[in-house]
Amino acid sequence: MTQPAEDTTPLVTFDAMPLTSDVRKAIDDLGYTHPTPVQRAVFEFAAKGRDMVVQARTGTGKTAAFGLPLIDCVVKVNRPAVQAMILCPTRELALQITRELSAIAKHRGTKVVAVYGGAPMGKQVEQLKDGAQILVGTPGRVLDHLRRGTLDTAACKAFVLDESDEMLSMGFLPQISEIWGYLPEQRQVLLFSATLPPDVKRVAETRLKNPEYVTLSGDNIGALSIQHFVYMTMTDKLAELIAVIETENPESAIIFSNTRDDTKRVAAGLQAQGYQADWLNADLSQNEREAVMAATRKGELRFLVCTDVAARGIDISHLTHVINFDFPESAESYVHRTGRTGRAGRTGTAISLIAPNNIGGLYLLRLTYKIKPIERHLPSARERKTRAEADLVQMFVESAASRTIHAEDLALARRLLTHETADRVIATLLRDHLGARPDAVEEATAARRAKSPTPAPEPERPKAPAPAAREQRPRIEPAREERPRIEPAREERPRIEPAREEQPREERPRREERPRIEHPREERPREARGDRPREERPRIEHPREERPRIEQPREERPRVERPRVEQPREERPPMDDRPRERRPQRLREERPSERRAEEHRTLESARLDLPPPIRKEPPPPEVVQPSSRPDAAADADPIQEIFVNVGRRDGAKPSDFQSLLEKHGITGEADYIRVRHSHAFVGVRGELIERAVAALNGAQIAGQVASAELARRR
Numbered sequence: 001m002t003q004p005a006e007d008t009t010p011l012v013t014f015d016a017m018p019l020t021s022d023v024r025k026a027i028d029d030l031g032y033t034h035p036t037p038v039q040r041a042v043f044e045f046a047a048k049g050r051d052m053v054v055q056a057r058t059g060t061g062k063t064a065a066f067g068l069p070l071i072d073c074v075v076k077v078n079r080p081a082v083q084a085m086i087l088c089p090t091r092e093l094a095l096q097i098t099r100e101l102s103a104i105a106k107h108r109g110t111k112v113v114a115v116y117g118g119a120p121m122g123k124q125v126e127q128l129k130d131g132a133q134i135l136v137g138t139p140g141r142v143l144d145h146l147r148r149g150t151l152d153t154a155a156c157k158a159f160v161l162d163e164s165d166e167m168l169s170m171g172f173l174p175q176i177s178e179i180w181g182y183l184p185e186q187r188q189v190l191l192f193s194a195t196l197p198p199d200v201k202r203v204a205e206t207r208l209k210n211p212e213y214v215t216l217s218g219d220n221i222g223a224l225s226i227q228h229f230v231y232m233t234m235t236d237k238l239a240e241l242i243a244v245i246e247t248e249n250p251e252s253a254i255i256f257s258n259t260r261d262d263t264k265r266v267a268a269g270l271q272a273q274g275y276q277a278d279w280l281n282a283d284l285s286q287n288e289r290e291a292v293m294a295a296t297r298k299g300e301l302r303f304l305v306c307t308d309v310a311a312r313g314i315d316i317s318h319l320t321h322v323i324n325f326d327f328p329e330s331a332e333s334y335v336h337r338t339g340r341t342g343r344a345g346r347t348g349t350a351i352s353l354i355a356p357n358n359i360g361g362l363y364l365l366r367l368t369y370k371i372k373p374i375e376r377h378l379p380s381a382r383e384r385k386t387r388a389e390a391d392l393v394q395m396f397v398e399s400a401a402s403r404t405i406h407a408e409d410l411a412l413a414r415r416l417l418t419h420e421t422a423d424r425v426i427a428t429l430l431r432d433h434l435g436a437r438p439d440a441v442e443e444a445t446a447a448r449r450a451k452s453p454t455p456a457p458e459p460e461r462p463k464a465p466a467p468a469a470r471e472q473r474p475r476i477e478p479a480r481e482e483r484p485r486i487e488p489a490r491e492e493r494p495r496i497e498p499a500r501e502e503q504p505r506e507e508r509p510r511r512e513e514r515p516r517i518e519h520p521r522e523e524r525p526r527e528a529r530g531d532r533p534r535e536e537r538p539r540i541e542h543p544r545e546e547r548p549r550i551e552q553p554r555e556e557r558p559r560v561e562r563p564r565v566e567q568p569r570e571e572r573p574p575m576d577d578r579p580r581e582r583r584p585q586r587l588r589e590e591r592p593s594e595r596r597a598e599e600h601r602t603l604e605s606a607r608l609d610l611p612p613p614i615r616k617e618p619p620p621p622e623v624v625q626p627s628s629r630p631d632a633a634a635d636a637d638p639i640q641e642i643f644v645n646v647g648r649r650d651g652a653k654p655s656d657f658q659s660l661l662e663k664h665g666i667t668g669e670a671d672y673i674r675v676r677h678s679h680a681f682v683g684v685r686g687e688l689i690e691r692a693v694a695a696l697n698g699a700q701i702a703g704q705v706a707s708a709e710l711a712r713r714r
Helices: 021-030 037-047 062-074 091-104 121-129 139-148 164-169 173-182 198-207 219-224 237-248 260-272 286-297 331-338 356-369 381-401 407-417 422-435 440-449 465-491 493-517 524-528 533-544 546-550 554-566 580-599 603-609 654-663 686-696
Strands: 052-055 084-087 112-115 134-137 158-161 188-193 212-215 227-232 253-256 277-280 303-306 321-324 349-354 374-376 639-644 670-675 680-685 708-710
Touching: 021 062, 021 091, 037 052, 037 062, 037 188, 037 212, 062 084, 062 091, 062 158, 062 188, 084 139, 084 173, 091 112, 091 134, 091 286, 112 121, 112 139, 121 139, 134 139, 139 173, 164 173, 164 188, 164 198, 164 331, 173 198, 188 198, 237 260, 237 321, 237 349, 237 381, 260 277, 260 303, 277 286, 321 331, 331 349, 331 356, 349 356, 381 440, 407 422, 422 440, 639 686, 654 670, 654 680, 654 686, 680 686, 686 708
Parallel strands: 052 188, 052 212, 084 134, 084 158, 112 134, 158 188, 227 349, 227 374, 253 303, 253 321, 277 303, 321 349
Antiparallel strands: 639 680, 639 708, 670 680
C-alpha cells in the first residue's frame, strides 16, 4: 500500500509529470502551477493501466487526478468510441466533471459527454453517435443507454467510480454491478472514495486485479479541523432552527434534511423570515436545478436546503456553515456533509439539531471518527435581545459609513464621550431618534437577514479555481514545517529583551519613587512625623483638629485644644477666671463657635497667623518647587493662588510651570507650585497675579493647552 505524505512531499511543478504538449498547454491555460499530492500519486500507476483504490478528501483535486492520465495516456484521439466511463452519484457532479475534463482536453481534441437523468435522451444519443470518447454519467441513465443499445462499451478500457463510498451507501450497487457486466474483461478500474467503508473494500477485493492503494487524508480529517456544535430540540424543530440561525448568523450555509418534503418546508420557513433561501432535491427538473446552483455560486442565495443525494458534488467556495436539520442516518454521511466546509485552509462550522431519537447516532459518531460536538443551549430571550441590539448598532454603523462627518461634530462627539454621564446623554439621543422611527428594530433585523454571502470569484469555480486552491495546500504545509526554523529567531528575542528590561530598570527606581513621594498629602505628615516631629507637629495639628471632635472622648478635647486656646489669650480672658468645676462645661458650649470661627478663616489669614517654623517647612521634593521668596510676613501683598487644569496625569512637573513663568519675566517669584493628579496650584504675590495668569492661560504644558484662572477661596 502506498501512503504518500502530503506534508513531506516537495513542492514540484507539472514539469515533473510526463504530460504531452497539448495537455500541458491546457493546464497552463487553466492557471494550474503545481499538481496536488493525489494527482502526483495517481498519475504514474493510472498511466500504466493499474487498478487503483484512492482515498482522498473531497476538494483535493481528484477529478484532475484521474482526468490527466485518461486524457493523456489511456484515450486515443483517433478512435471515435467510448474508451473511458466515469460514474458519479448526481447530475451536478457529472456536469462538474465534464466541464473540468473538457477544459483539460481542449487542445487535444478528446470528446467528453455527460449522460444523466432529467436531460433529453435524444441529444445524448446523438452525442454518443458523434464519437464521444469519455462518458461521464449517473448509474441510472448509463444503464438505460446500455439496455437500449445506444451505448457501446466494446472499446472501453477504463472504468472510474467517483465518490464510490457514497454511491454504494445510496443503493447504487445493483446498477453498478449490472453496468460492470457490459464492460470488457480487460479494463482498468479506478475507485475514488473519501472513506473506505466495508462495501468499498469488498468491491475492491472481488472486482479489482491486484489494486494499488493510495491513501491520503480522508474527509474525517477535514471534519476534525472544523468546529462542531449540537442543539437539543424537543418541540418545533423549524422554529428552533430559525432561532439558532438568528444567534449564529452564518454568512452562507447548506442545510441538510433527510426528506424531500422537509427541504421545501424549511426553505419556505426561511424565506418567510426574510432570508434568501431555496431548496434542492430530486423533484426539480434539470433546468431548475442548474438555476438554483448558479444562484448559489453567484452569492444570490444564503441558504441552500437539500438532501444528501442532491448535494453530492456541490462545491461552494464561500460556504461557512453546514447545518443538519435532520441528523444523518450514518456517521459516514455526517463526515461527507461536514466536509463541505472548512476547505482550502478556511474555517468552518457544523451545527446539528439533535432530537431524542438521534442520541445513538451522535454517540456512534464519537466512537467511529472521534468527533465530539460541543452542546449548546437554544437561544434565550436575553440572547435574542442582544442580537436585536447588535442589528441596531450595525444599522447605525452602516449609516454613518455612507455619510460625510463634519469635523466639529466629530470633535463634539469625542468630547461627549469623555463626560461622566455620556451613556445617559447618548441614550436620550437614541430614544429621540428611534422614537421617530418605530420600525427601526424590524428594519435592522430585516437588513441582516437579507444580507447576501460573498459570491464566488467565478461562476464556474469548480472548473479552474478549485484546483488552484488545491494546489496551494502543498505550498502552505511546507511553510508550516518551516516555522520551527523561524522559531529560533523568536527565541533570540529574550537575549535582546534583557537589554530592554535593563533600560527600564534604571528608570524604575525613579518611577517607583514617584508613587511614594506623590502619595496623598494626608499620608506624608504621618511618614514625616518621625523624621521632623518638632517642625511638622504644628502643621499636623491642622488636619487633626477635626478628628478629636469626632473620635476622641470629650474629656480629652480640652487637652488637645489647649494650645489653640492659649494662643489668643487676650481674646478669652474670662476662661481662667471661671470656676474649675464649670470649665469643661463652658468649653463644650464654646466649641461650636470656635469651629465656626476656624471654618471662616481665609487661606491668607491662616498662613499669616502660622508661626515662622511652619512657614519654613520645605515642600515635598517631587511636588513643591522650592522658592527663594522672602518670608510672607515681610511681603507687602498677600499670596494668591492660580488654578491650572493640567496635572500629573498629563505628565506635568513643577519645573514646567516654573520655566513658563521665567519665560514671561516672572523669575523666582512663585511662592509655591503644587502639582496634583488632574490640576495644579501656583502661588504668587498679588502684584504679579495678572502677569502669571496671562503667562499660564493658553500655554502648552506637558503637551496640553492649559487653562489658568484665579483659584477660588477655600
